[in-house]
Each structure stands twice: as structure tokens, then as C-alpha cells.
Amino acid sequence: MDVVFPVLHGTFGEDGTVQGLLKLADVPFVGAGVLGSAVGMDKDVMKRLLRDAGLPTVRFLVFERSSLEDVNFERVTQALGLPVFIKPANLGSSVGIHKVKDGNEFERAVKDAFRYDNKILVEEAIQGREIECAVLGNDNPIASLPGEIMPRHEFYSYEAKYLDDKGAVLEIPAKLPDEVVKQIQEIAARAFKVLCCEGMARVDFFLRHDREVIVNEINTIPGFTKISMYPKMWEASGVSYTELIDRLIQLAIERFKREKKLKTSFS
Ligand SMILES: Nc1ncnc2c1ncn2[C@@H]1O[C@H](COP(=O)(O)OP(=O)(O)O)[C@@H](O)[C@H]1O
Ligand SMILES: [Mg+2]
Structure with a gap:
């Protein structure tokens, strides 16, 4: 080789x-x-x-599974506005990535992103x-x-x-x-x-x-x-x-x- x-x-x-x-x-x-x-x-x-x-770069926040209680819709949207993008930290091909416009979508997206990684990002939507x-x-x-x-x-x-x-x-x-x-x-x-x-x-x-x-x-x-x-x-x-x-x-x-x-x- x-x-x-x-x-x-x-x-x-x-x-x-x-x-x-x-x-x-x-x-x-x-x-x-x-x-x-x-x-x-x-x-x-x-x-x-x-x-x-x-x-x-895009403004973003990071949350780890071990500090799940910090993932709070009001606090996140105060910092980043709406919509936001939620994604697993380590992956690709847009797997587990969601564009979120309200509290319900937020909960679901956070749960889904954590299926793929122990760390997730929330980003302002550009x-x-x-x-x-x-x-x-x-x-x-x-x-x-x-x-x-x-x-x-x-x-x-x-x-x-x-x-x-x-x-x-x-x-x-x-x-x-x-x-x-x-x-x-x-x-x-x-x-x-x-x-x-x-x-x-x-x-x-x-x-x-x-x-x-x-x-x-x-x-x-x-x-x-x-x-x-x-x-x-x-x-x-x-x-x-x-x-x-x-x-x-x-x-x-x-x-x-x-x-x-x-x-x-x-x-
Ligand atoms: N902060 C953001 N603002 C606007 N669109 C985004 C943002 N983050 C991701 N996207 C959309 O999601 C797609 C996939 O996200 P990306 O971060 O590139 O992950 P991947 O590694 O899976 O390609 C992007 O190509 C874009 O269309
Ligand atoms: Mg990409």
C-alpha cells in the first residue's frame, strides 16, 4: 500500500x-x-x-447530558432569539439537526439530539x-x-x-x-x-x-x-x-x- x-x-x-x-x-x-x-x-x-x-462564527451554547437541567427554553431564546438550530456536537449529514421555533419543538429537538451524542449545540439561526x-x-x-x-x-x-x-x-x-x-x-x-x-x-x-x-x-x-x-x-x-x-x-x-x-x- x-x-x-x-x-x-x-x-x-x-x-x-x-x-x-x-x-x-x-x-x-x-x-x-x-x-x-x-x-x-x-x-x-x-x-x-x-x-x-x-x-x-455563529453564536452558540453547549449543553452536556450531565447538566441537562440547564437546558431551558426561556434562557436559551433570551440569549439566541428564535428560531434556533439544535444539533448533536459530533455527527454530520444533518442527522439529529432541528430548526426550532417554539417550546414544544425545543423539547423534542433536545431529546432527539441527545440520542446521538452526550453533548449538543444550540445556535442562533442565520x-x-x-x-x-x-x-x-x-x-x-x-x-x-x-x-x-x-x-x-x-x-x-x-x-x-x-x-x-x-x-x-x-x-x-x-x-x-x-x-x-x-x-x-x-x-x-x-x-x-x-x-x-x-x-x-x-x-x-x-x-x-x-x-x-x-x-x-x-x-x-x-x-x-x-x-x-x-x-x-x-x-x-x-x-x-x-x-x-x-x-x-x-x-x-x-x-x-x-x-x-x-x-x-x-x-
Ligand atoms: N445556525 C444555523 N443557521 C441557519 N441554518 C443552519 C444553522 N446550522 C445549521 N443550519 C442548516 O442545517 C444544515 C446542516 O447543519 P451543519 O451544522 O452544517 O451540520 P452537518 O455537519 O450535519 O452538515 C446546514 O447546511 C444549514 O442548512
Ligand atoms: Mg454541513
Whole structure:
């Protein structure tokens, strides 16, 4: 085996566990290492690091199962307004995510989110466009032209992503003024570094009032079919699918060689 290209999603696939296994097996692999993968998977840690770096993020609160009594509809909506989004901290594909507009929905959504994780996030709902940007590289990552997702459902839910063929319209590249494109690319590359990513990642944004750029999340193993956003955004930026794969493999080998040079014991 020369290189492993993990095209896996969710728990055990992109949360650092498979990446740890590959490190132990001493095999080069594509994409974020153990830390970047784990950080990218945990929406709480991810958003705290982004916020700490001064990058624009959504306002959010975190609740753990052990402090369930703190989850109070009045207090939460006082802080974040309505509607709010409720989501499990570690997951993806919009599983367990709910947009909540009243107290009843709130109770149900909190219960459902806790089915998937011991930690949940409540976020202010952002009204605006959903823009994504592909990032490629190790130390000096580059960002693609952004693309836009226009969900045909209330939000980009599991149904809109996977069950409904017409669940969303994709526009690549997104129709945006040059200065907004530049701002998104800069923030995407900074988020990639701040979140300890390597190789590839897709950074997802909200664009409020057509100018305020807010980071929603990072995906360390973005969808990778020929029609997925990550390869499509690179294609629109002049990097073909085959060239993209070549570059990612090259980056994996480079990272592996660099890490090999490090001293890992005192013997
Ligand atoms: N704070 C928010 N404001 C507005 N829409 C949101 C918010 N959080 C999530 N969404 C909607 O839910 C979708 C899935 O949420 P996201 O945080 O990206 O989770 P996942 O990791 O499952 O993709 C987003 O693409 C968006 O449509
Ligand atoms: Mg998402």
C-alpha cells in the first residue's frame, strides 16, 4: 500500500479514529491527521477554536447530558432569539439537526439530539445564503472559487441532502462579488490552518445580507463523488478531478515523509 485515501464519513471515518489506525500502521493517508479530524468532527471544539482565532462564527451554547437541567427554553431564546438550530456536537449529514421555533419543538429537538451524542449545540439561526469553499494543501493551503447550495427544503436537512433528488440546487461557482469571493477564500484558508487540517477540507459558510461572511463548519472528508461540491469547486477553479487526486496523494506522501523525520523517542 502506498497511500490510503479514506473516503469515509462520520463516526470512525472522519473523527480521527481511522486516521490513528493508519498512523499506527505506518501508512501515508490523505487528509487531516488525528487532531484535525477530531477537531473538525466536534462542532463545539471547532467553533471555539474558530472564535478564539477571531473568525466569524455563529453564536452558540453547549449543553452536556450531565447538566441537562440547564437546558431551558426561556434562557436559551433570551440569549439566541428564535428560531434556533439544535444539533448533536459530533455527527454530520444533518442527522439529529432541528430548526426550532417554539417550546414544544425545543423539547423534542433536545431529546432527539441527545440520542446521538452526550453533548449538543444550540445556535442562533442565520438567515442567508449557504456558500462552500474547497481548500487544498498542507502548510500553505489554497482555496477554490466558492460554490452555493440552495436547499429547496426549510434547511439543508438529511432529506434535502440524500433523499430528495431535487432537494437542493448547486451553483458553481457561486454568483458573488469579487471582494466577497476573496474574503471567503481568505477565511477558508485561515480556518483550515486554525483547525489543524492537512490535505483537504471543505469550509462551509453562511452569507448574511449578501456581505456578512460567517463560518458554519469544516468538513475534513468532504463528499468526493464526481458531482460533489469539493471536486466540482476545484474543477471550476482549473484543477481537474484526476489532477486533484494526484495532488492529494502527493500531499499525503509529503506529510508522511515530514513526520517520519521527527524524533519520537529519546532512545
Ligand atoms: N445556525 C444555523 N443557521 C441557519 N441554518 C443552519 C444553522 N446550522 C445549521 N443550519 C442548516 O442545517 C444544515 C446542516 O447543519 P451543519 O451544522 O452544517 O451540520 P452537518 O455537519 O450535519 O452538515 C446546514 O447546511 C444549514 O442548512
Ligand atoms: Mg454541513
